[in-house]
Amino acid sequence: MPNALGLERQDYRAAQSTLCPGCGHDSIANQIISAAYDLSLPMPHVVKFSGIGCSSKTPAYFLRGSHGFNAVHGRMPSVATGAMLANQSLYAIGVSGDGDTGSIGFGQFKHLIRRNVPMVYIVENNGVYGLTKGQFSATADEGAKLKYYGKNELPPIDLCLEAIISGCTFVARSFSGDAKQVQTLIKAALSHRGTAVLDIISPCVTFNNAPDSTKSYEYGKANEIPLHQIDYMPRGFVPEREEITVKSDYELIEVQMHDGSYIRLKQVDKDHDPRNRAAALSVLEKAQREELFLTGLIYYEEPRPTLGETLNLVDTPLSALADEQLRPSPEALAKLMATFG
Amino acid sequence: MSTVNIQTDTKTHSAYQGEPVINDFALMIATKNGSGSQTSNEVLIRSLFRMGIPVSGKNLFPSNIKGLPTWYTIRASKDSYIARRATTDIAVTMNQDTAAEDIANLPEGGVCIIPQEWKWGQTRPDIIYYEVPVKSTLGMSDIPSDFRDRIANMVYVGACAYLFDIPLDIVRQALLDTFNGKEKPANMNFGVVQNAYDWSKENLVKQDPFRFQPLDLTTGKILITGNEATALGALFGGITVAAWYPITPSTSVIDGVLDHKHLRKDPETGKDTVAVVQAEDELAAIGMIIGAGWAGARAMTATSGPGISLMAEFTGLAYFAEIPCVIWDITRMGPSTGLPTRTSQGDLLFIHFLGHGDTRQITLLPGSVAECFEFGWRAFDVADQFQTPVFVMSDLDLGMNIWMSDPFVYPDQPLNRGKLLANKEKYEQFVAEHGEWYRYRDYDKDGVPYRTIPGVDHMRAAYFTRGTGHNDMAVYSERGDDWLQNLNRITQKIDNSRVLLPQPIIDFDAQNEIGLVSFGSNDPAIEEGRDRLAAAGIKTNYLRVRALPLAQSVKEFVLKHKRVYVLENNHDGQLAQIIRMEAAEDTRHMISLPLGDTLPMTAKWVFESVMHGENK
Ligand SMILES: Cc1ncc(C[n+]2csc(CCOP(=O)(O)OP(=O)(O)O)c2C)c(N)n1
Ligand code: SF4
Ligand SMILES: [Mg+2]
Secondary structure, three states, X not given: OOOOOOOOHHHHEOOOOOOOOOOHHHHHHHHHHHHHHHOOOOHHHEEEEEOOOHHHHHHXXXXXXXXXXXXXXXXXXXXXXXXXXXXXXXXXXXEEEHHHHHHHOHHHHHHHHHHOOOEEEEEXXXXXXXXXXXXXXXOOOXXXXXOOOEEOOOOOOOXXXXXXXXXXXXXXXXXXXXXXXXXXXXXXXXXXXXXXXXXXXXXXXXXXXXXXXXXXXXXXXXXXXXXXXXXXXXXXXXXXXXXXXXXXXXXXXXXXXXXXXXXXXXXXXXXXXXXXXXXXXXXXXXXXXXXXXXXXXXXXXXXXXXXXXXXXXXXXXXXXXXXXXXXXXXXXXXXXXXXXX | OOOOOOXXXXXXXXXXXXXXXXXXXXXXXXXXXXXXXXXXXXXXXXXXXXXXXXXXXXXXXXXXXXXXXXXXXEEEEOOOOOOEOOOOOEEEEOOHHHHHHHHHOOOOOOEEEEEHHHOOOOOOOOOEEEEEOHHHHHHHOOOOHHHHHHHOOHHHHHHHHHHHOOOHHHHHHHHHHHOOOOHHHHHHHHHHHHHHHHHHXXXXXXXXXXXXXXXXXXXXXXEEEHHHHHHHHHHHOOOOEEEEOXXXXXXXXXXXXXXXXXXXXOOOOOOEOOEXXXXXOHHHHHHHHHHHHHOOOOEEEEEOHHHHHHOHHHHHHHHXXXXXXXXXXXXXXXXXXXXXXXXXXXXXXXXXXOOOOOOOOXXXXXXXXXXXXXXXXXXXXXXXXXXXXXXXXXXXXXXXXXXXXXXXXXXXXXXXXXXXXXXXXXXXXXXXXXXXXXXXXXXXXXXXXXXXXOOOOOOOOOOEEEOOOXXXXXXXXXXXXXXXXXXXXXXXXXXXXXXXXXXOXXXXXXXXXXXXXXXXXXXXXXXXXXXXXXXXXXXXXXXXXXXXXXOHHHHHHHHOOOEEEEEEOOOOOHHHHHHHHHOHXXXXXXXXXXXXXXXXXXXXXXXXXXXXXXXX
């Protein structure tokens, strides 16, 4: 069925995946395709970014009508920052891995968030370096075991925690085995004006899918605890809207996004209000302490000004300025030269 | 100076025999870093400039915020020579830590201006001392105590004005210039200048031959640093994104962009058309400008050697994925942190071949502040034209010191965005003409493909950019023939740039058997050195390289001479190595003369090095 742009879902696909059959990253790519198709995203106005890794290959597999930039290992954030300054009117989707983001690119990840570059930042988190054949990544759990590298003795980095303390205003965790939640979160993230971080546990079937691994399919399927049931309602599509009010016991939370859409959270864990920063931090602490696989929208806040707004940039994309706006006049130069005489 | 100076003149000034020395001497002011002497030195330079005397200033400062010694040399030259002079005739010693050495370094007949209250004594009978009471002169003026230390330097301005004939009304004007027309600070400083002048007039007996006299050789000229010129050039070149990480001596490039950004404000909304981002490091800075250049911005960064080191992987990507961006390297002494506040031309080979695998980066080499301005805008055109990173190598001397120049010339060409299909119409027109569009296909057989940018509103205008192997349809490929075809085309593109990049400046006379080759900020020293050589009977031709890859004329120039000297300010003779690499057939008669002594080149060194080479 064609969407509002007259495009079929398959039009949002791109090259054939070359990942291992069953790789979690492919399911996420599929949910990006579905979300973009559902939202009728205009592909020429979307940009895709990635670093290096199996995960970072996936932008070649979705949205063929969008420009993509497969950058260098860990440095996707800076490339995205520059591109989004050149043209603030674009939608940006970045895909990275836990190695790409949690190790080599850790600094850039945090600084991108700090600057609030408007983009969806997806980490396909499998606890290993897939592309270099199965070394531990910095998100591997303490005590996790791998065939060649033995036992991981170091504590994991929690990317959601890192995102929140860096000033991220949209932070979610999900599981690539939970297709519906992934897709809904991607849609919500695309509606967010600012950096939206999705840390999606995405099993590496080749190097880290043993049942005792917390990054495996089996573990995820058995242990995922969604904090809430999450629905996304695009702009202009708000059924039963009038009847809904935010209830004080957090049974139902509705958030209006910047573009006029809504997300509605039916709370499972009634203690968690994603609009409360302290609650978000403590739910992540709790998850780590009690080894709980909690998913959903961990933290949400009214977005801060984006980088382009902070810099007071003109509304016209800088890439589309006319020559007259790019070069001051001969008179301006003459006037300037007089001040140096 | 306490820096070991292999370029020092030992002979005394020829005019010390009683004849006055007019407008042809150099002054050295020794102070402590952070003492505010920069203002007084600038006032002296501006005063001479206002008197119509060609002048140049060199700041020799430590890598320190406060306390370590700083020397500033000011050269006046009736012959318009603006290179650094090896020896200074006059020393203003305001720093007790270095005074002994500063005095020892004066030539016979030299002049020392020294604070009276030091009670230093006049240890050298062969020089002239003027002892000036700094503290009590300052006490005569009503100066708020927190300004005192800084304004103390105005005492030597007043003393110099009296001793060497700088009219006080001109000093006042220069003060206003320095304080951007602000009367209050100008007046406060001028009070001290006046008192020091009056005291000197009453108490000092002029015993030395040095004098300034008005000339009319600076009319219509400007005074500016290379880095500010670069910033202005960039603003006139349409810069839209600047990302950087602070590092001496490049910082003032971006400061200049910020200072003059108003030139590019949108008149209606007052909003900016230039985004300036202070990145978390140089890796992020280069990533940002590559992302921006890819998406259609005119993007630039400015850095120095350590920053360039961090940019290697990314510039290799931009070279291979063919993304325009501009990187200014204001070089300083390396390797490593080296001497952050000393000049050098040591990054030439590093920049030109930056990136792993086979890369040859286009590199522009400005030799004056006017060329800093010109390459400031032109670099964007070159980057867009060849869809590649463009490096511009300036240096600390050119970038941070004040230079006299003709006013900058307005760009003689409109902006050149190269083969950019910037919107739907352009894209559709291209496809109508060629039946297709593929990102890396060589439609014009000149190695330069056509590119689109995100936001071109057409479903087929997108392509996937990657640093991995790709074919001409921008599709991932591990095939050897795809790889070769792609890299051959890029090589062809870079080779083609030779004729389109700024060509060498050549001064050639078929009679002359000796050729000099150099680049960048050495230019004034080479020109003056050639005059000295000619006076000694050695006439030389001169070629100044302005871009890499080398123009064909460099090779021809080398072949046309009996002996060629390549003079440059690094340790290993890097330009000579590049010429040898490209013109291997016959460079046995080419002699590499690298300096690399941490200081700007002098005519004396040029003269003596070539004389030595000629066995004279
Ligand atoms: C500068 C640099 N160092 C090392 C590598 C090798 N490398 C490629 S991918 C990768 C790790 C990728 O791990 P992750 O980001 O978790 O992605 P995954 O493959 O697991 O999806 C490494 C170390 C590289 N490409 N570049
Ligand atoms: S190695 Fe792992 S991460 Fe990489 S494609 Fe295979 S399953 Fe996916
Ligand atoms: Mg991984």
